[in-house]
Amino acid sequence: xxxxxxxxxxxxxxxxxxxxxxxxxxxxxxxxxxxxxxxxxxxxxxxxxxxxxxxxxxxxxxxxxxxxxxxxxxxxxxxxxxxxxxxxxxxxxxxxxxxxxxxxxxxxxxxxxxxxxxxxxxxxxxxxxxxxxxxxxxxxxxxxxxxxxxxxxxxxxxxxxxxxxxxxxxxxxxxxxxxxxxxxxxxxxxxxxxxxxxxxxxxxxxxxxxxxxxxxxxxxxxxxxxxxxxxxxxxxxxxxxxxxxxxxxxxxxxxxxxxxxxxxxxxxxxxxxxxxxxxxxxxxxxxxxxxxxxxxxxxxxxxxxxxxxxxxxxxxxxxxxxxxxxxxxxxxxxxxxxxxxxxxxxxxxxxxxxxxxxxxxxxxxxxxxxxxxxxxxxxxxxxxxxxxxxxxxxxxxxxxxxxxxxxxxxxxxxxxxxxxxxxxxxxxxxxxxxxxxxxxxxxxxxxxxxxxxxxxxxxxxxxxxxxxxxxxxxxxxxxxxxxxxxxxxxxxxxxxxxxxxxxxxxxxxxxxxxxxxxxxxxxxxxxxxxxxxxxxxxxxxxxxxxxxxxxxxxxxxxxxxxxxxxxxxxxxxxxxxx
Numbered sequence: 380x381x382x383x384x385x386x387x388x389x390x391x392x393x394x395x396x397x398x399x400x401x402x403x404x405x406x407x408x409x410x411x412x413x414x415x416x417x418x419x420x421x422x423x424x425x426x427x428x429x430x431x432x433x434x435x436x437x438x439x440x441x442x443x444x445x446x447x448x449x450x451x452x453x454x455x456x457x458x459x460x461x462x463x464x465x466x467x468x469x470x471x472x473x474x475x476x477x478x479x480x481x482x483x484x485x486x487x488x489x490x491x492x493x494x495x496x497x498x499x500x501x502x503x504x505x506x507x508x509x510x511x512x513x514x515x516x517x518x519x520x521x522x523x524x525x526x527x528x529x530x531x532x533x534x535x536x537x538x539x540x541x542x543x544x545x546x547x548x549x550x551x552x553x554x555x556x557x558x559x560x561x562x563x564x565x566x567x568x569x570x571x572x573x574x575x576x577x578x579x580x581x582x583x584x585x586x587x588x589x590x591x592x593x594x595x596x597x598x599x600x601x602x603x604x605x606x607x608x609x610x611x612x613x614x615x616x617x618x619x620x621x622x623x624x625x626x627x628x629x630x631x632x633x634x635x636x637x638x639x640x641x642x643x644x645x646x647x648x649x650x651x652x653x654x655x656x657x658x659x660x661x662x663x664x665x666x667x668x669x670x671x672x673x674x675x676x677x678x679x680x681x682x683x684x685x686x687x688x689x690x691x692x693x694x695x696x697x698x699x700x701x702x703x704x705x706x707x708x709x710x711x712x713x714x715x716x717x718x719x720x721x722x723x724x725x726x727x728x729x730x731x732x733x734x735x736x737x738x739x740x741x742x743x744x745x746x747x748x749x750x751x752x753x754x755x756x757x758x759x760x761x762x763x764x765x766x767x768x769x770x771x772x773x774x775x776x777x778x779x780x781x782x783x784x785x786x787x788x789x790x791x792x793x794x795x796x797x798x799x800x801x802x803x804x805x806x807x808x809x810x811x812x813x814x815x816x817x818x819x820x821x822x823x824x825x826x827x828x829x830x831x832x833x834x835x836x837x838x839x840x841x842x843x844x845x846x847x848x849x850x851x852x853x854x855x856x857x858x859x860x861x862x863x864x865x866x867x868x869x870x871x872x873x874x875x876x877x878x879x880x881x882x883x884x885x886x887x888x889x890x891x892x893x894x895x896x897x898x899x900x901x902x903x904x905x906x907x908x909x910x911x912x913x914x915x916x917x918x919x920x921x922x923x924x925x926x927x928x929x930x931x932x933x934x935x936x937x938x939x940x941x942x943x944x945x946x947x948x949x950x951x952x953x954x955x956x957x
Contacts, residue, residue: 428634460490503545706752
């Protein structure tokens, strides 16, 4: 058993070929500008499976060849404009005009030359930075903002600087804006006492065409992608990755996680005799009801068996009952080895009576997982956790700032368990204690005066969409206690409306085990070589996956972008496809 293995070491995986991104950095620039590139841009590119390579200005002059031989130029570093010469600005503008894509995350336009600014027609750049903690998505039917709700707001953890421009070319689309209200203006005037900004909303995300190419400019500081300010997986990542897939020369391939959706229901004792599983199945969802083993009537065991054999649901052990956890003493600490022997022997016998094996995904009650139980789970082949939280710790001792790959979060992640690297963990939730999408929507505990079907569906779609926006899976999570007051008819209407609201994500409904195996396989593979030849793309994938993958291929379709999938069989080493 590999205990106390620690977090696995991850190294950057670069790509060659004209289908890869050219990411501009300057390793000789100010430390505080270059030190955030990894956590703001590079880790996101790796999460989205986008092929990329670094072009380091400290290693030599920017060349026309480097800019032409890529799918898009990505400017990743804050104030990189200070490192770019007028010639460099001209080369970038010419490359875009000749057909290259451009996405610039460097907000500080004050350091860019006229040749660059001409691509957007920017004029009237304010010499003082503004600052805001609120971003609003504008009302515009553009691909980049297509997954956002019209007029949606995002609230940051703290103020982020922006550079305000007065005008831009009429054909350039402003897609998002920061809010400068009283709170923001007071903050700015304290930091910049001689500045003056008109209150209102000011554009900070622009998209337009320049010659044969497409260009995107963010004028909000890339520190917005740091967890301390706002971070990835908080609701804006679709603006990040769709800016790239819109601007990139097509076809463009990325080893992204497909838009998988699934459903989990915790604390299950068999309300409605599990008929809610049929309703979910009729709407295409593969549900995971997590069972309180001591509370399940014997008469429902055949139902559990038939549902699992038919692929309608993945039932699993959640706990013995509400206050008796499987591998941990609720709120107290680790079980002894003898206690674990007794608990897992009981569980084995319980499932032997059902007549089927459990899923390989562990979803225990309360999120208190014992460290000692890992060997028992491994013996049974149950090596995936959803979620994992922090194994071996009392709930009160778990720190949300100690997270998992890729963004060091405990809400959205996929990673090897540091306790034992034989285990793989994954999750796609919102903030802690907000996971249940039906909270406040039913009359249970008088959370609502009535069962509000529309609100429930909107909350469910919002939660699942949040995962899909940021390139994870989407999960509907709730608790069976809601069915004390929720009828099957209301449940049917909730899922019907949820499905309609999710349609724009083009979701793929699967079970937790399939997601678990896929994430582990996708995590072990990268695009090492991406080469375009006309309207075709050929790729070489490197690494290892034990399951088939679906590589995303993006193509232009009018003003929109289409996403299709290329199947890749399991492999170890390298594999080519075209």
